Amino acid sequence: MLNEEQIENSHVASKFLKPYNPQETEPKIYKMWEDSGYFNPDNLPERHKEKYSIIMPPPNVTGILHMGHALTITLEDIMIRYQRMRGKKTLWLPGTDHAAIATQSKVEKMIKKEEDKSRYDLGREELLKRVGEYAKQSHETIVSQAKILGASCDWSREAFTLDEKRNLAVRTVFKKMYDDGLIYRGFRIVNWDPKGQTTISDDEIVYEERDAKFYTFKYSKDFPISISTTRPETKVGDVAVAVHPEDTRYEKYIGKEYDAEFCGVKIHIKIIADKEVDKEFGTGALGVTPAHSMIDWEMAERHNLPKDKIVINEKSRMTVGDERILGKKVTEAREMIVEWLKSEGLLEKEEQIKQNISTAERTGGIVEPLPKLQWFVAVNKPFKIEHSEINGIESGSMVTLKEIMRASVSNNQINIIPDYFNKTYFHWIDKLNDWCISRQIWYGHRVPVWYRSSPLTAGKSPEIYCGTEAPKESGWAQDEDTLDTWFSSAMWTFSTLGWPEKTKDLSFFHPTDVLETGYDILFFWVARMILMTGYVIGTVPFKTVYLHGMVRDTKGRKMSKSLGNNIDPVDMANKYGTDAERISLTIANTPGTDFKISEDKIRGYKNFGNKVWNITRFVLESTKDLKYNKNYNDFSDADKKLIEERDIFVKDITSDMEEYRFYMASEKIYHYTWHTFADLILEDSKKTFTEGDEKTKESRKHFLLETLRTILIVLHPFMPFITEEIWQSINDKESMLIIESWPV
């Protein structure tokens, strides 16, 4: 006589007669998980005590998710599902990033295209409204896509880098840093993006190789030294000529000063000696233009030269000269000046060279170095850290932000996978300069600083007030600028958990366990989170950093719209199922290494899902008459051996999971399931079931059922939908694979 479970089994077996249908199954299963509440750690059963937390890298609200996001979601979901099954109280906190400049410039482009209007035509308020609407819509898309990919994150705790709570965190940190002297306002040469009409940080520059002309000439006929440049138009802003102190050709001129008229502009040139000058390059003499070159600016500082001779404005137009060049674009002015040099007989040489040109990552605009009054974070300035749990940094000691970044990683409180990225990280820190955080765009966190001019400040700088709220008195005007988007993302691990409030979540879940992200934002984001968390909380933000590689097409190219080689993750999920997509993103994908994916590969792994499906069908059919005994222990010798083998397999998988070798665990599970369990054990069982005695059969049947359960458990983090679906078919209604115990 069949018991209830067996009747259930024989009944459900019929659905296994058809191939597995992911499209029908996946939404149903996701809803079941959501309804269970288990994504939220507060709802997990009693046994889940020890915390395990991951804060999701927030996707930009600039559109839709791409394969890189799918990889992030897959890997983090694997970690979370594994730890949840291990009995951890798991929190995976999702969110989105306002992405300031990226989002604004995207919406600006759309408005320009559709309405032929600029942001200045719309005004600040209207533009922000439009960007806000776009961001909201984009957010909806992202959330629904993440759900399709099976993300078991706690939507009830979702955060946005620009929402009320995160804004309070930003203002609070800004004020703290301002009061500590770590945020300062300085007139310095910065990277100006004329296209985006904003400053950008060093990290937002992309170098592009282009053809350029290298001109060699003299300022005037009686000027003794020839100089070379690719940018003759900036030479109207020159204040000096620098030569190497040991260059015998020019020794006699050092210290002398000359006046010249360069294309109608009067210039005063001092000959200086500086070791930075390369004797071998060009003529060995360098025209110093402090306001329009980073290197020249530094040289001017060393030699006390005037730095205020600005000849180019924010629109890349000339601000000096006569009608020939005044108001002209730099490229036009360049041609004019070259013509003038030729006509005056001053041009000595014109060479074709390759040049690396700085462009803005977001807009593609050619970066123009300009001196501007901006806000900076001082990375080398010592301050007193009140509280520190970072190894090697004492509470109450004087440290710099750079030292915090270094100590957090060098003392192994943060472990980067793969470890060779440690070296890259330290090299970056060594070269790091102060971080320009103010942006002349509108979408983002407004700089929490107010200015007031009054008769008292006449002729002087206005009064400055920095606070989390606007000053009560009248007459104050807030700084127009917003903050670099990475300033708010740097707080992500703790701002999402409620800081500056002392929440339970913050004390329980922070520091988080893992940060999983692409290696391309190691500097942008990972390093700055370490900086910010060390400064604000005095701890590391996470214990492990897992860096994945870039997702590429089969030829190793980046996926892009213009190449038309984009593979859409939602498309793939719809066609082949999320499980197939997830496991193809996992197998053979090693951390830190770029990863090639193709539709063929995903299609191939769909077969694996079906294999698991048919294994289930075989096991159910061949065990339908079994009186299953949970505590059965009368296994045959052959089965004992198989159990031993299975235990070794599980142990192996567990150690791979613990060591973040998902690429290996997934492949081993695949192999065991298909080529050991199905090809060998099931085939062998057919013989056992026809030839064996009752006892042997009973033993094998127990083994098959138990092993199927084991496979479903270890495969679940990788292929959550099909495993849960099968689990639901072979177990009681109350049992859910998502919280089933991992075998140990």
Place this chain on the structure above:
RNA sequence: GGGCGCUUAGCUCAGUUGGUUAGAGCAUCUCAUUUACACUGAGAGGGUCAGGGGUUCGAAUCCCUUAGCGCCCACCA
């Protein structure tokens, strides 16, 4: 210019502190046709582990060196 990484089967890649005859998936070839599954099974072929040198009882693995490829940082004006 500085740094990091890679080079293993036709393709994509593993190879966890050096240890039998170097593995997997895909692809190829042969065989199997109402078999749990053709979204299948059984089998086969295919590698001087980029080249050279060294350490070692033993090297794809460690060291040196050469070549090629990729990435990051710097940005020579």
